[in-house]
Amino acid sequence: MRAFAAAGAMAALLLSGACSDGKPKAAAADSGKVVTTQVVLLKKYDAGSGALEYQGTQKVQEPDEAIEPTGPVRTATVAKDATVLSAVNICSGDDATVDEKTGVGVKPCTLQQLEAAIKDGAQVDAYLTMKGSTVTKVAEVYHP
Structure with missing residues:
Protein backbone atom coordinates (compact mmCIF):
# COMPACT_ATOMS: atom_id res chain seq x y z
CA MET A 1 0.00 0.00 0.00
CA ARG A 2 2.83 2.42 0.84
CA ALA A 3 4.47 1.69 -2.51
CA PHE A 4 1.29 2.78 -4.31
CA ALA A 5 1.04 5.94 -2.19
CA ALA A 6 4.69 6.82 -2.89
CA ALA A 7 4.24 6.17 -6.62
CA GLY A 8 1.09 8.32 -6.64
CA ALA A 9 2.85 11.16 -4.82
CA MET A 10 5.77 11.02 -7.26
CA ALA A 11 3.40 11.09 -10.28
CA ALA A 12 1.54 14.08 -8.80
CA LEU A 13 4.83 15.90 -8.23
CA LEU A 14 5.97 15.28 -11.80
CA LEU A 15 2.61 16.36 -13.23
CA SER A 16 2.49 19.53 -11.13
CA GLY A 17 5.90 20.57 -12.47
CA ALA A 18 4.92 19.86 -16.07
CA CYS A 19 1.57 21.63 -15.87
CA SER A 20 2.17 24.48 -13.42
CA ASP A 21 0.37 27.76 -14.11
CA GLY A 22 -1.51 26.19 -17.03
CA LYS A 23 1.09 27.68 -19.40
CA PRO A 24 2.38 25.74 -22.40
CA LYS A 25 5.81 24.28 -21.73
CA ALA A 26 8.63 23.58 -24.16
CA ALA A 27 7.70 19.89 -24.17
CA ALA A 28 4.25 20.78 -25.49
CA ALA A 29 5.76 22.94 -28.23
CA ASP A 30 8.23 20.21 -29.19
CA SER A 31 5.44 17.65 -29.47
Missing part, protein backbone atom coordinates in the same frame (compact mmCIF):
# COMPACT_ATOMS: atom_id res chain seq x y z
CA GLY A 32 4.01 19.22 -32.65
CA LYS A 33 0.91 20.61 -30.91
CA VAL A 34 -0.32 24.08 -31.83
CA VAL A 35 0.11 26.51 -28.93
CA THR A 36 -0.23 30.27 -28.58
CA THR A 37 2.19 32.06 -26.30
CA GLN A 38 1.37 34.77 -23.84
CA VAL A 39 2.27 38.28 -25.03
CA VAL A 40 5.96 38.39 -25.96
CA LEU A 41 8.31 41.21 -26.98
CA LEU A 42 9.72 40.66 -30.47
CA LYS A 43 13.45 41.44 -30.41
CA LYS A 44 14.90 40.54 -33.81
CA TYR A 45 13.89 38.71 -36.98
CA ASP A 46 16.18 37.56 -39.78
CA ALA A 47 14.16 36.78 -42.91
CA GLY A 48 17.15 35.00 -44.47
CA SER A 49 17.43 32.35 -41.76
CA GLY A 50 13.84 32.59 -40.49
CA ALA A 51 15.09 33.06 -36.90
CA LEU A 52 12.92 35.14 -34.55
CA GLU A 53 14.21 36.29 -31.18
CA TYR A 54 11.61 37.10 -28.54
CA GLN A 55 11.31 37.60 -24.81
CA GLY A 56 8.50 37.07 -22.32
CA THR A 57 6.68 40.08 -20.88
CA GLN A 58 4.89 41.20 -17.78
CA LYS A 59 2.51 44.07 -17.08
CA VAL A 60 3.87 46.70 -14.74
CA GLN A 61 1.26 48.36 -12.55
CA GLU A 62 1.80 51.95 -13.59
CA PRO A 63 -0.78 54.49 -14.71
CA ASP A 64 -0.51 53.18 -18.27
CA GLU A 65 0.12 49.53 -17.32
CA ALA A 66 3.33 49.29 -19.33
CA ILE A 67 4.48 45.96 -20.71
CA GLU A 68 8.08 45.17 -19.75
CA PRO A 69 10.35 42.33 -20.94
CA THR A 70 11.11 39.54 -18.51
CA GLY A 71 12.97 36.24 -18.63
CA PRO A 72 15.48 34.94 -21.16
CA VAL A 73 15.56 35.82 -24.85
CA ARG A 74 14.39 32.80 -26.87
CA THR A 75 14.75 31.91 -30.53
CA ALA A 76 12.27 30.14 -32.81
CA THR A 77 12.06 29.46 -36.53
CA VAL A 78 9.31 31.26 -38.45
CA ALA A 79 7.55 29.30 -41.20
CA LYS A 80 8.02 30.80 -44.68
CA ASP A 81 4.23 30.98 -45.05
CA ALA A 82 3.59 32.36 -41.55
CA THR A 83 0.73 34.81 -41.08
CA VAL A 84 1.79 38.25 -39.79
CA LEU A 85 -0.93 40.59 -38.48
CA SER A 86 -0.24 44.22 -37.61
CA ALA A 87 -1.94 46.36 -34.98
CA VAL A 88 0.21 49.50 -35.44
CA ASN A 89 3.98 49.00 -35.65
CA ILE A 90 4.53 46.28 -38.24
CA CYS A 91 2.76 47.69 -41.32
CA SER A 92 -0.35 49.61 -40.28
CA GLY A 93 1.07 53.11 -40.69
CA ASP A 94 -0.55 55.85 -38.61
CA ASP A 95 -3.86 54.08 -38.10
CA ALA A 96 -4.39 51.26 -35.63
CA THR A 97 -5.78 48.14 -37.33
CA VAL A 98 -7.09 46.04 -34.45
CA ASP A 99 -9.96 43.84 -33.44
CA GLU A 100 -11.77 46.16 -31.00
CA LYS A 101 -12.66 43.32 -28.62
CA THR A 102 -9.21 41.75 -28.33
CA GLY A 103 -6.76 44.51 -29.27
CA VAL A 104 -4.99 42.09 -31.64
CA GLY A 105 -3.84 43.26 -35.07
CA VAL A 106 -5.86 42.36 -38.16
CA LYS A 107 -3.88 43.87 -41.07
CA PRO A 108 -1.88 41.26 -43.00
CA CYS A 109 1.84 42.05 -43.44
CA THR A 110 4.86 40.36 -44.96
CA LEU A 111 7.77 38.78 -43.14
CA GLN A 112 9.99 41.50 -44.64
CA GLN A 113 7.78 44.16 -43.01
CA LEU A 114 8.09 42.32 -39.71
CA GLU A 115 11.88 42.30 -40.07
CA ALA A 116 11.96 46.05 -40.84
CA ALA A 117 9.67 46.92 -37.91
CA ILE A 118 11.82 45.07 -35.39
CA LYS A 119 15.13 46.18 -36.93
CA ASP A 120 14.41 49.80 -36.01
CA GLY A 121 14.08 48.90 -32.33
CA ALA A 122 10.35 49.63 -32.08
CA GLN A 123 8.59 47.80 -29.28
CA VAL A 124 6.44 45.18 -30.94
CA ASP A 125 4.44 42.98 -28.60
CA ALA A 126 2.69 39.97 -30.08
CA TYR A 127 1.12 36.59 -29.58
CA LEU A 128 3.01 33.80 -31.34
CA THR A 129 1.16 30.75 -32.56
CA MET A 130 3.54 27.82 -32.85
CA LYS A 131 3.28 24.33 -34.24
CA GLY A 132 6.01 22.37 -32.55
CA SER A 133 8.93 24.79 -32.39
CA THR A 134 7.95 26.71 -35.57
CA VAL A 135 6.08 30.02 -35.51
CA THR A 136 3.08 29.91 -37.86
CA LYS A 137 1.44 33.20 -36.85
CA VAL A 138 2.60 36.53 -35.39
CA ALA A 139 -0.31 38.69 -34.17
CA GLU A 140 0.76 42.12 -32.87
CA VAL A 141 -0.99 43.30 -29.71
CA TYR A 142 -1.99 46.95 -29.47
CA HIS A 143 -1.40 48.85 -26.28
CA PRO A 144 -1.36 52.63 -25.81
Whole structure:
Protein backbone atom coordinates (compact mmCIF):
# COMPACT_ATOMS: atom_id res chain seq x y z
CA MET A 1 0.00 0.00 0.00
CA ARG A 2 2.83 2.42 0.84
CA ALA A 3 4.47 1.69 -2.51
CA PHE A 4 1.29 2.78 -4.31
CA ALA A 5 1.04 5.94 -2.19
CA ALA A 6 4.69 6.82 -2.89
CA ALA A 7 4.24 6.17 -6.62
CA GLY A 8 1.09 8.32 -6.64
CA ALA A 9 2.85 11.16 -4.82
CA MET A 10 5.77 11.02 -7.26
CA ALA A 11 3.40 11.09 -10.28
CA ALA A 12 1.54 14.08 -8.80
CA LEU A 13 4.83 15.90 -8.23
CA LEU A 14 5.97 15.28 -11.80
CA LEU A 15 2.61 16.36 -13.23
CA SER A 16 2.49 19.53 -11.13
CA GLY A 17 5.90 20.57 -12.47
CA ALA A 18 4.92 19.86 -16.07
CA CYS A 19 1.57 21.63 -15.87
CA SER A 20 2.17 24.48 -13.42
CA ASP A 21 0.37 27.76 -14.11
CA GLY A 22 -1.51 26.19 -17.03
CA LYS A 23 1.09 27.68 -19.40
CA PRO A 24 2.38 25.74 -22.40
CA LYS A 25 5.81 24.28 -21.73
CA ALA A 26 8.63 23.58 -24.16
CA ALA A 27 7.70 19.89 -24.17
CA ALA A 28 4.25 20.78 -25.49
CA ALA A 29 5.76 22.94 -28.23
CA ASP A 30 8.23 20.21 -29.19
CA SER A 31 5.44 17.65 -29.47
CA GLY A 32 4.01 19.22 -32.65
CA LYS A 33 0.91 20.61 -30.91
CA VAL A 34 -0.32 24.08 -31.83
CA VAL A 35 0.11 26.51 -28.93
CA THR A 36 -0.23 30.27 -28.58
CA THR A 37 2.19 32.06 -26.30
CA GLN A 38 1.37 34.77 -23.84
CA VAL A 39 2.27 38.28 -25.03
CA VAL A 40 5.96 38.39 -25.96
CA LEU A 41 8.31 41.21 -26.98
CA LEU A 42 9.72 40.66 -30.47
CA LYS A 43 13.45 41.44 -30.41
CA LYS A 44 14.90 40.54 -33.81
CA TYR A 45 13.89 38.71 -36.98
CA ASP A 46 16.18 37.56 -39.78
CA ALA A 47 14.16 36.78 -42.91
CA GLY A 48 17.15 35.00 -44.47
CA SER A 49 17.43 32.35 -41.76
CA GLY A 50 13.84 32.59 -40.49
CA ALA A 51 15.09 33.06 -36.90
CA LEU A 52 12.92 35.14 -34.55
CA GLU A 53 14.21 36.29 -31.18
CA TYR A 54 11.61 37.10 -28.54
CA GLN A 55 11.31 37.60 -24.81
CA GLY A 56 8.50 37.07 -22.32
CA THR A 57 6.68 40.08 -20.88
CA GLN A 58 4.89 41.20 -17.78
CA LYS A 59 2.51 44.07 -17.08
CA VAL A 60 3.87 46.70 -14.74
CA GLN A 61 1.26 48.36 -12.55
CA GLU A 62 1.80 51.95 -13.59
CA PRO A 63 -0.78 54.49 -14.71
CA ASP A 64 -0.51 53.18 -18.27
CA GLU A 65 0.12 49.53 -17.32
CA ALA A 66 3.33 49.29 -19.33
CA ILE A 67 4.48 45.96 -20.71
CA GLU A 68 8.08 45.17 -19.75
CA PRO A 69 10.35 42.33 -20.94
CA THR A 70 11.11 39.54 -18.51
CA GLY A 71 12.97 36.24 -18.63
CA PRO A 72 15.48 34.94 -21.16
CA VAL A 73 15.56 35.82 -24.85
CA ARG A 74 14.39 32.80 -26.87
CA THR A 75 14.75 31.91 -30.53
CA ALA A 76 12.27 30.14 -32.81
CA THR A 77 12.06 29.46 -36.53
CA VAL A 78 9.31 31.26 -38.45
CA ALA A 79 7.55 29.30 -41.20
CA LYS A 80 8.02 30.80 -44.68
CA ASP A 81 4.23 30.98 -45.05
CA ALA A 82 3.59 32.36 -41.55
CA THR A 83 0.73 34.81 -41.08
CA VAL A 84 1.79 38.25 -39.79
CA LEU A 85 -0.93 40.59 -38.48
CA SER A 86 -0.24 44.22 -37.61
CA ALA A 87 -1.94 46.36 -34.98
CA VAL A 88 0.21 49.50 -35.44
CA ASN A 89 3.98 49.00 -35.65
CA ILE A 90 4.53 46.28 -38.24
CA CYS A 91 2.76 47.69 -41.32
CA SER A 92 -0.35 49.61 -40.28
CA GLY A 93 1.07 53.11 -40.69
CA ASP A 94 -0.55 55.85 -38.61
CA ASP A 95 -3.86 54.08 -38.10
CA ALA A 96 -4.39 51.26 -35.63
CA THR A 97 -5.78 48.14 -37.33
CA VAL A 98 -7.09 46.04 -34.45
CA ASP A 99 -9.96 43.84 -33.44
CA GLU A 100 -11.77 46.16 -31.00
CA LYS A 101 -12.66 43.32 -28.62
CA THR A 102 -9.21 41.75 -28.33
CA GLY A 103 -6.76 44.51 -29.27
CA VAL A 104 -4.99 42.09 -31.64
CA GLY A 105 -3.84 43.26 -35.07
CA VAL A 106 -5.86 42.36 -38.16
CA LYS A 107 -3.88 43.87 -41.07
CA PRO A 108 -1.88 41.26 -43.00
CA CYS A 109 1.84 42.05 -43.44
CA THR A 110 4.86 40.36 -44.96
CA LEU A 111 7.77 38.78 -43.14
CA GLN A 112 9.99 41.50 -44.64
CA GLN A 113 7.78 44.16 -43.01
CA LEU A 114 8.09 42.32 -39.71
CA GLU A 115 11.88 42.30 -40.07
CA ALA A 116 11.96 46.05 -40.84
CA ALA A 117 9.67 46.92 -37.91
CA ILE A 118 11.82 45.07 -35.39
CA LYS A 119 15.13 46.18 -36.93
CA ASP A 120 14.41 49.80 -36.01
CA GLY A 121 14.08 48.90 -32.33
CA ALA A 122 10.35 49.63 -32.08
CA GLN A 123 8.59 47.80 -29.28
CA VAL A 124 6.44 45.18 -30.94
CA ASP A 125 4.44 42.98 -28.60
CA ALA A 126 2.69 39.97 -30.08
CA TYR A 127 1.12 36.59 -29.58
CA LEU A 128 3.01 33.80 -31.34
CA THR A 129 1.16 30.75 -32.56
CA MET A 130 3.54 27.82 -32.85
CA LYS A 131 3.28 24.33 -34.24
CA GLY A 132 6.01 22.37 -32.55
CA SER A 133 8.93 24.79 -32.39
CA THR A 134 7.95 26.71 -35.57
CA VAL A 135 6.08 30.02 -35.51
CA THR A 136 3.08 29.91 -37.86
CA LYS A 137 1.44 33.20 -36.85
CA VAL A 138 2.60 36.53 -35.39
CA ALA A 139 -0.31 38.69 -34.17
CA GLU A 140 0.76 42.12 -32.87
CA VAL A 141 -0.99 43.30 -29.71
CA TYR A 142 -1.99 46.95 -29.47
CA HIS A 143 -1.40 48.85 -26.28
CA PRO A 144 -1.36 52.63 -25.81
